[in-house]
Amino acid sequence: xxxxxxxxxxxxxxxxxxxxxxxxxxxxxELPVTLVDLDLVEPFxxxxxxxxxxxxxxxxxxxxxxxxVLGFGETGSLLMPQMRWALQREGHVIIDVGxxxxxxxxxxxxxxxxxxxLKVFAVLNVSRPMTANLEDIVEYLQGFERLDGxxxxxxxxxETDLAVINQGVELxxxxxxxxxxxxxxxxxxxxxxxxxxxxxxxxNPIRYLKRYMEKAFW
Amino acid sequence: xxxxxxxxxRVFMTGNEAVAWAAVAAGAEIxxxxxxxxxxxxxxxxxxxxxxxxxxxxxxxxxxxxGFTTIGGVLGGKKVFSATAGPGTTLFQxxxxxxxxxxxxxxxxxxxxxxxxxxxVIYSQQEVNMVTFGGNxxxxxxxxxxxxxxxxxxxxxxxxxAAWKYRFPAIILGDGYQAKMRESxxxxxxxxxxxxxxxxxxxxxxxxxxxxxxxxxHLRNAFSVEEELFEAAxxxxxxxxxxxxxxxxxxxxxxxxxxxxxVAHGVVSRAAVAAMNRLRAKGYNVGYFRPVTLRPFxxxxxxxxxxxxxxxxxxxxxxxQLARLFKEALFNVPVKTFQTIYKPGVGIxxxxxxxxxESHS
Numbered sequence: 001x002x003x004x005x006x007x008x009x010x011x012x013x014x015x016x017x018x019x020x021x022x023x024x025x026x027x028x029x030e031l032p033v034t035l036v037d038l039d040l041v042e043p044f045x046x047x048x049x050x051x052x053x054x055x056x057x058x059x060x061x062x063x064x065x066x067x068x069v070l071g072f073g074e075t076g077s078l079l080m081p082q083m084r085w086a087l088q089r090e091g092h093v094i095i096d097v098g099x100x101x102x103x104x105x106x107x108x109x110x111x112x113x114x115x116x117x118l119k120v121f122a123v124l125n126v127s128r129p130m131t132a133n134l135e136d137i138v139e140y141l142q143g144f145e146r147l148d149g150x151x152x153x154x155x156x157x158x159e160t161d162l163a164v165i166n167q168g169v170e171l172x173x174x175x176x177x178x179x180x181x182x183x184x185x186x187x188x189x190x191x192x193x194x195x196x197x198x199x200x201x202x203x204n205p206i207r208y209l210k211r212y213m214e215k216a217f218w
Numbered sequence: 219x220x221x222x223x224x225x226x227x228r229v230f231m232t233g234n235e236a237v238a239w240a241a242v243a244a245g246a247e248i249x250x251x252x253x254x255x256x257x258x259x260x261x262x263x264x265x266x267x268x269x270x271x272x273x274x275x276x277x278x279x280x281x282x283x284x285g286f287t288t289i290g291g292v293l294g295g296k297k298v299f300s301a302t303a304g305p306g307t308t309l310f311q312x313x314x315x316x317x318x319x320x321x322x323x324x325x326x327x328x329x330x331x332x333x334x335x336x337x338x339v340i341y342s343q344q345e346v347n348m349v350t351f352g353g354n355x356x357x358x359x360x361x362x363x364x365x366x367x368x369x370x371x372x373x374x375x376x377x378x379x380a381a382w383k384y385r386f387p388a389i390i391l392g393d394g395y396q397a398k399m400r401e402s403x404x405x406x407x408x409x410x411x412x413x414x415x416x417x418x419x420x421x422x423x424x425x426x427x428x429x430x431x432x433x434x435x436h437l438r439n440a441f442s443v444e445e446e447l448f449e450a451a452x453x454x455x456x457x458x459x460x461x462x463x464x465x466x467x468x469x470x471x472x473x474x475x476x477x478x479x480x481v482a483h484g485v486v487s488r489a490a491v492a493a494m495n496r497l498r499a500k501g502y503n504v505g506y507f508r509p510v511t512l513r514p515f516x517x518x519x520x521x522x523x524x525x526x527x528x529x530x531x532x533x534x535x536x537x538x539q540l541a542r543l544f545k546e547a548l549f550n551v552p553v554k555t556f557q558t559i560y561k562p563g564v565g566i567x568x569x570x571x572x573x574x575x576e577s578h579s
Contacts, residue, residue, distance in 0.1 A: 083328040
């Protein structure tokens with residue numbers, strides 16, 4: 001069955017990293033995998049520098065390349081035509097929706113969005129002070145027009161430890177309960193693989209992340 | 219809620235957010251601003267924090283207005299700041315000059331983007347000329363060039379204190395990379411640590427009749443004759459020089475046995491330190507020097523380095539703007555070799571610096 005997922009969330013919550021890793025994890029099957037870099041607010045601070053590398057790994061990447069654009073960020077919002085039709089592509093489609101709540105107001109310009117089976121998942125890092133407690137997180141996530149699930153992505157970069165991860169798992173569970181949506185997965189950097197296994201302390205599947213975005217030298 | 223949480227906490231965020239939180243920690247009351255990438259999230263996060271911390275925000279019609287309304291707020295005794303970049307920094311020169319002349323402690327965060335003109339929204343170190351000596355006059359500003367989110371946070375707090383203590387405009391100089399990249403930092407409330415913040419006071423509207431109950435305040439940016447200006451300028455310069463000795467800052471490492479010293483500021487200094495460490499591991503005697511304050515410039519610290527090693531590799535994402543300050547500081551000081559990596563508007567990696575030094579030694 002084809003998978004169609006969009007990742008949204010607070011600015012700098014880790015959407016791109018989660019989306020890239022999700023798309024790469026779907027490679028190897030019969031269906032092609034498309035990764036869409038859907039950021040109309042700031043199309044330059046995105047996974048753009050990684051496009052070629054990700055394509056070489058087997059993904060179809062819909063993202064701007066530097067040579068394709070003129071006056072990036074100063075000439076109004078540009079929608080790449082392929083982005084508009086992304087939901088019509090064959091195979092799996094993973095969409096990285098940039099720039100928080102305001103960035104997520106982009107779905108209505110995707111052809112066939114209303115009738116599609118696209119799932120919209122929020123990525124949550126509770127180490128970010130704007131989304132650090134239940135009340136603030138719920139208030140923030142209620143700003144999204146639609147959410148079908150939550151992905152815990154709580155970390156502190158290189159300083160992440162198990163306590164930080166578990167804090168995110170617990171708070172994520174509370175948030176999911178209030179919002180009435182499921183926790184889809186907990187995203188954890190791959191160096192924790194031997195310590196954590198395949199599920200987190202609440203039984204949510206763990207998605208191990210390889211970090212790609214640190215190579216994005218804008 | 220008008221204060222940050224008492225508990226110090228490690229957090230993960232972008233540089234722009236770090237500035238907004240630091241402004242709250244510094245006791246800033248108002249931000250006046252006009253949107254421009256890459257500083258926008260300073261405004262976005264300030265406006266999200268404002269209702270929670272009883273802060274105010276004014277969006278002005280342009281950066282000239284943002285600068286002058288900031289001055290207006292300061293005259294009224296409020297800690298007010300703004301943030302801008304690129305062409306916005308150009309427009310800010312007028313209010314900055316006024317603040318120099320009238321000794322107004324305005325605080326400005328500059329997240330450098332490409333130039334000249336609109337150029338790119340992304341990154342550069344091409345606003346060094348402009349933040350140090352961009353206005354008419356003598357460049358009586360304080361400029362802190364940061365290199366990490368922790369520094370953006372700490373120096374934003376420091377800039378408010380320095381501005382209000384010495385009554386000069388203070389600039390926190392970041393760049394688009396620092397603005398947008400994500401890393402962890404320790405958020406803290408300086409007052410919870412027992413560090414008293416310099417308190418603002420009103421310039422205008424003080425109680426009593428000027429001349430009778432208290433001395434009159436003469437806040438002047440206009441003078442009738444040359445002699446008046448001369449006296450005022452010399453007084454300000456004297457006070458600037460006195461301040462300079464107290465606030466000037468530099469960072470340097472591994473100078474004593476260095477055969478070459480890498481000079482960089484801001485985010486590029488991270489590449490310089492990484493390159494130094496990699497080269498040291500390979501047996502090269504490499505040191506590093508970084509001015510933290512670009513105005514006033516750490517001349518004596520640099521001269522002391524040059525006495526030990528005067529083979530320099532200066533690295534910047536501009537065409538010689540840091541180099542201009544560097545050369546001025548070393549005027550009449552013997553320098554054996556001076557090499558450069560200039561990449562205007564483009565980032566510089568540790569690998570490039572390592573390769574340069576390996577291929578030139």
